[in-house]
Structures are given as structure tokens and as C-alpha cells.
Amino acid sequence: MNRKKRRRHSKSIVIKTVTYVVLILLLFLLIVFIVSRFDKPPEDEVSDTGITAADSKTIGTASNSVGSQGGNESEILIITTAEETEGTDELADNEWALYLVNNENSLPADYDNTLENEIGLTLVFSDYRDYFFDDRAAPYLIKMLEDSAEDGVNLYVVSTYRTQEYQQNNLDSSVNDRMAQGMDYDTAYADALESVALPGHSEHNAGLAADIMTPSYTSMEDDGFKNTEEYEWLSKNAAKYGFILRYPEGKQNVTGIIYEPWHYRFVGVYHATKIAESGLTLEEYFKENGWVDENGKATKHLGPIAEDVPAANDSPAVTLPPDMITVTVNTEMGNPILVE
Ligand SMILES: [Zn+2]
Structure with a gap:
């Protein structure tokens, strides 16, 4: 017991x-x-888009996980979201980025030099070649890539800034391919322009366009990228970072370029959000705001002032440089084309 x-x-x-x-x-x-x-940090410093809110001051540095430049650090800007600029002065941050680049509106012929020496280019990352973007827009692209990765989405940048010389090579090669298929020069040239912009008329020359796909789907032979979760993510989120789908489906008669689910153009968060909500193309957005004349020439320029560049068909065909990556696409006609 x-x-x-x-x-x-x-x-x-x-x-x-x-x-x-x-x-x-x-x-x-x-x-x-x-x-x-x-x-x-207090929760109110971070918006629900994951973008740090407030004004456009530099808040410090963050390791560039997108890049592969030996752990280079890139400055991340505080990004103003559309909600914050709504109702404020229309000339919000990044208004400079709102300009038309298309067959009617060209960049100045010496814009490469301006971009490289005065505005500056940011190395977004390196792969088989270096991918540069306009200094002022690069932080938004980098942030978009970082945030998408956090969401488990695998975006793959295929093309960013191209020099006008590079663009000329693209076009020449495209015209030559068509002529090799039996087209006469004029037909080949007109056909090529449906998918390759004239040098100085490409948003890639402006350093503001990125062709974005995903490693498991890099084909530009069709618009199948639109069926990927990466495309879905971009459709939902690109505007938050100031990017628009520039050549939407069924708008070739307006943009002059075939449907390209991979081509994203930086116009700033405010206008990107407006454009995404409206479903308009950039051309239609300009028209609706009265910023183009009857010939489609922009009357409002906050970016580079357009001036004519030498017509592409005046220049001789150029041999492609060895590091040139061409994307060959088969159209319904069976003609290889290069894409914008
Ligand atoms: Zn493109």
C-alpha cells in the first residue's frame, strides 16, 4: 500500500x-x-502587390537574383502603384515611358547612343548574351521576375534591348528568307514588316520591351504560350509592374503586328493599369486621349521625339553577326519570319 x-x-x-x-x-x-x-517592417510599408509603396526614392540595394553577374547588386526603386497615382496628377512617375513606337512613330536615329550614354542601360541578366533594359524601367522588370519566381511561376526572358543595327539585321534576314522562298522584294519586304519592325520603330530599340516566355515553352511558331500558367500570371500581374501586352489577339489591324503573347512593353504602372482595364492597344489608348493625328503620328511625346530614320529598304542586306539569335517562325504560307 x-x-x-x-x-x-x-x-x-x-x-x-x-x-x-x-x-x-x-x-x-x-x-x-x-x-x-x-x-x-511594418505591414503598411508593403502593398498587396508585394511592391514597396510610396514615392520613387531609392530604398537601398537588393541582391539581383534574376541576374547571373556574380551576385551584382542592383538598386530597387520604390514603385508607385496605380492605386496611389489614381486621381493625382496625370503626369505621374514614369510618364516619360508613355510614347508610341510603331511603324508611324520612330525613335530618333541616334537613340542607341542616347540610351547607352545618357539614359543608361541596366544589365537585367546574362545568358548566352547580355540582356539590357532602360535604366529607368529595369527595376520594374527585375521586380516582376523576382515576384513571379516567388509565386512559383517560371518566366524566361527571350529578348530585351536590341540596337537598331541588330534590328536592321533581323529585317534583312527576314526579307532574304522570304525572297529565298520565291517572293519578289516588295512582297517579301511588306510581309516581313508584319512581324519585324523597322529599325528605330521597334520597342526593343527603345529598351522598353521584353519578350517573355517560359523554359518549357519558347516556341514563337505559334501563340501557344498563351496556354501556359506563366502567360496567365503575366495577364493578371504585368500591369502592376508597368507592363502591357503590346500586340493582343485580333488587333493586328491596329498595331500592325501579329498577336504576340510574349511581347511586353513598359509604359509605367499608371498607364499600364488603365490600358489593361480598358482592353485597348497602345495605339487606341493614344487615339482615345487625342494624342495622335489622323495619320497615327503621335502628337504627344514625353519620350524621345520621333524623327524619320533612313528607310530600311535603302540599306544593303547585312550578314548576321555570329552571336545573333534569330527566331524563325513558320507562317501559314510556310514562309520563315522573324518576330518582333
Ligand atoms: Zn518583342
Whole structure:
């Protein structure tokens, strides 16, 4: 009886000790949790898009996980979201980015030089070649790529800034391919222009366009990229970072370019959001705001002032440089074309 009692007594001591240890552990965990909360920034500094809100001051540096330049650090700007600029002065941040580049509106002939020496280009990442973007827009592209990766979406940038010389090579090669298929020069040239912009008339020359796909789908032979989850993510989120789908489906008669689910153009968050909501193309958006004349020439320029560049068909065919990547596409006619 006594023994039994003692055993029971010692059993209850063990239970008590275990309970104390558990309580102490829980208390410790609670303290750790509370302390860790203080290390985090206040929630109101981060918007629900994941973009740090407020004005356009530089907030510091962040490791560029998109790039592969030996851990180079790139400055991340605080990005103004559309919600914050709504109702404020229309000339919001990045208004400079709102300009037309198309067959009617060209970049200045020396824009490469301006971009490279005065505005600056940011190396977004390196692959088989270096991918550059306009300094002012690059942080938005980098942020978009980083955030998509966090969402488990695998965006793959296929093309960014191209020099006008590079664009000329694209066009020449495209025309030559068509002529090799039996087209006469004029037909080949007109056909090529449906998918390759004239040098100085490509948004890639402006350093504001990125062709984005996904490693498991890089074919530009059709518009199948639109069936990927990466495209779905871009459709939902690109505007938050200032990008628009520039050549939408069924709008070739307006944009002059075939449907390209991969081509995204930076116009700034405010206008990208407006354009995405309206479903308009950039050409239609300009028209609706009265910023183009009857010939489609932009009358509002906040970006580079357009001036005519030498007509592409005046220049001789050029041999492609060895590092040139051409994307060959088969159209219904069976003619290889290059894409914008
Ligand atoms: Zn493109």
C-alpha cells in the first residue's frame, strides 16, 4: 500500500516536472516569436502587390537574383502603384515611358547612343548574351521576375534591348528568307514588316520591351504560350509592374503586328493599369486621349521625339553577326519570319 502510494507520488512529480518543462518551452517560443515580429517592417510599408509603396526614392540595394553577374547588386526603386497615382496628377512617375513606337512613330536615329550614354542601360541578366533594359524601367522588370519566381511561376526572358543595327539585321534576314522562298522584294519586304519592325520603330530599340516566355515553352511558331500558367500570371500581374501586352489577339489591324503573347512593353504602372482595364492597344489608348493625328503620328511625346530614320529598304542586306539569335517562325504560307 505504502509502496504503491510512493510510486503514485513519484509518478505525479514526474508529471508535474514535464508540465513545467513544457510551459517553460512554450514561454520561450512565445518570446522568440514576439522578438522576431519586431524585426519585420511594418505591414503598411508593403502593398498587396508585394511592391514597396510610396514615392520613387531609392530604398537601398537588393541582391539581383534574376541576374547571373556574380551576385551584382542592383538598386530597387520604390514603385508607385496605380492605386496611389489614381486621381493625382496625370503626369505621374514614369510618364516619360508613355510614347508610341510603331511603324508611324520612330525613335530618333541616334537613340542607341542616347540610351547607352545618357539614359543608361541596366544589365537585367546574362545568358548566352547580355540582356539590357532602360535604366529607368529595369527595376520594374527585375521586380516582376523576382515576384513571379516567388509565386512559383517560371518566366524566361527571350529578348530585351536590341540596337537598331541588330534590328536592321533581323529585317534583312527576314526579307532574304522570304525572297529565298520565291517572293519578289516588295512582297517579301511588306510581309516581313508584319512581324519585324523597322529599325528605330521597334520597342526593343527603345529598351522598353521584353519578350517573355517560359523554359518549357519558347516556341514563337505559334501563340501557344498563351496556354501556359506563366502567360496567365503575366495577364493578371504585368500591369502592376508597368507592363502591357503590346500586340493582343485580333488587333493586328491596329498595331500592325501579329498577336504576340510574349511581347511586353513598359509604359509605367499608371498607364499600364488603365490600358489593361480598358482592353485597348497602345495605339487606341493614344487615339482615345487625342494624342495622335489622323495619320497615327503621335502628337504627344514625353519620350524621345520621333524623327524619320533612313528607310530600311535603302540599306544593303547585312550578314548576321555570329552571336545573333534569330527566331524563325513558320507562317501559314510556310514562309520563315522573324518576330518582333
Ligand atoms: Zn518583342
